[in-house]
Amino acid sequence: MKYQTAKKTSYKYLYIAIGIVAAALLGWGLLALNQQSTKLDSFASCLGEKGATFYGAFWCPHCQAQKALFARSSRLLPYVECSQPDGKTQTQACIDKGVKSYPTWYFADGSSQTGTMSLEQLAEKTGCTIPADS
Numbered sequence: 001m002k003y004q005t006a007k008k009t010s011y012k013y014l015y016i017a018i019g020i021v022a023a024a025l026l027g028w029g030l031l032a033l034n035q036q037s038t039k040l041d042s043f044a045s046c047l048g049e050k051g052a053t054f055y056g057a058f059w060c061p062h063c064q065a066q067k068a069l070f071a072r073s074s075r076l077l078p079y080v081e082c083s084q085p086d087g088k089t090q091t092q093a094c095i096d097k098g099v100k101s102y103p104t105w106y107f108a109d110g111s112s113q114t115g116t117m118s119l120e121q122l123a124e125k126t127g128c129t130i131p132a133d134s
Contacts, residue, residue, distance in 0.1 A: 040073035046128035048078030051108025057083035060102040066116045
């Protein structure tokens with residue numbers, strides 16, 4: 001009887017230890033993700049300041065890939081949603097701009113580029129600086 005009680009107690013401590021380790025790893029991972037994901041904040045903001053605009057649609061996989069290059073900094077992109085909630089029609093702003101495919105970037109010099117652009121291409125086109133630790 002004492003053996004079973006000791007065995008249950010040892011499992012109890014094992015589960016507690018595993019839980020503590022898992023929580024610590026999760027916390028460390030979230031902290032690292034949060035720190036790394038905002039490295040491009042200044043770059044994303046600069047794009048808008050330099051007159052670049054990213055037109056896309058919520059359902060577009062290439063638009064999602066474009067945003068993924070910026071991680072959490074994508075919230076600062078000069079983004080215009082072109083799709084209506086039904087996913088079938090376009091917003092008036094995108095119709096007026098003549099957006100035909102996604103993603104489409106428009107730049108201050110009047111030029112445009114369709115498709116996912118690399119950070120380097122966006123930097124070259126706008127003069128914005130990519131942070132060195134990106």
